[in-house]
Amino acid sequence: MNLDEGLLRGAEVLVVDDEPANVALIESILARNGFSRIRSITDPRDFRTTFVEQQPDIVLLDLHMPHLDGLEVLSLIAELRGPEEYLPVLVLSADATSKARIDALASGATDFLVKPLDTTEVGLRVLNYLETRRLHLRLQAERRDLDAEVRRRTAELERIHLETLGRLYLVSEFRDDETNEHTMRVGTSAWMLTLAAGAPSEEAAVVRQAAPLHDLGKIGIPDAVLLKPGKLTPDEFEIIRQHPTIGATIIGDTSSEVLQMARVIAETHHERWNGEGYPAGLRGEDIPLAGRVVAVCDVFDALTHERPYKAAWTVEQAIDELVGQRGAFFDPELVDLFVDRVLPQLPWVVPELGATTVEP
Helix, strand or coil: CCHHHCCHHHCCEEEECCCHHHHHHHHHHHHHCCCCCEEEECCHHHHHHHHHHHCCCEEEECCCCCCCCHHHHHHHHHHHCCCCCCCCEEEEECCCCHHHHHHHHHCCCCEEEECCCCHHHHHHHHHHHHHHHHHHHHHHHHHHHHHHHHHHHHHHHHHHHHHHHHHHHHHHHCCCCCCCCHHHHHHHHHHHHHHHCCCCHHHHHHHHHHHHHCCHHHHHCCHHHHCCCCCCCHHHHHHHCCHHHHHHHHHCCCCCHHHHHHHHHHHHCCCCCCCCCCCCCCCHHHCCHHHHHHHHHHHHHHHCCCECCECCCCHHHHHHHHHHCECCCECHHHHHHHHHHHHHHCCCCHHHHCCCCCCC
16 A cells, blocks of 8 residues: 555554454454455464565554563564654553553554444544554655755765866876876775775775875976976975875865765875874874875876886886885885785786786
């Protein structure tokens, strides 16, 4: 029965009472009030199976029964229904004591009616509670639709934001990497190194998307400093040191998981294991894993590719540099994982290593 159609008398009704005479009476009352989709059980041990098969819209439940009493059935209902589902349960009992009523209501019953039953009252109570369930289901459906629309729009905004930031980064990167492949290589190798470090695949996938934005802050560095072919002066180096903070500021505060990761990476990929990095001077594992990962991948890629201000190093020279800074600039464990497990799988490195690529 789809209660959202408003056909309340077509609802699925489940009656649970160990006395066949009581069941017959309740079925008669419901039928006289126009209900036709009624299932009844006299052995409460059959409740779980019947409930799962029928998926009732309302349950009419006796309180004192053998094998499973009404309170135990109420506990089963709490277990079987959805966490936010409104399912009315009317307890129908000859026990008129206040304890019986309080126990039933405290166990999750919606209402408590005392036998002998008033035919009209039962019909009206059932209709009223089904109307409440119908409204609850409608609100749930509207909320699901709204949540889906919010997720769709959020994903679209995130896509546009990422695309915009990515293009900004390409503008800055194009100044000293005309192929624009540096971002792709760092993203791929950072993904592989994150997996090798034992992080969940979901986290590694986010790192892969976020890592290409690591040097976004370079867009705020003057060409005269960024592209200077010679050694930087202390003042010029201070300007360069601003790019992690600039990148984090450009990304800003966001609810996007990818952009949150991108901000962390942009801000921490120049921190150093020994605390001598910038901008915050973080040390060791105080540096987020993603920042430590990108530090290794970024330096290796920068060393092994030509830039306007430097010639490309060989892979062996770059490895020697990483190993030489193991435990100083870089997380020693990540250096070992990068050299032993990531490099042999990078397609642009394999020919020089003479290795064979394998899937990570």
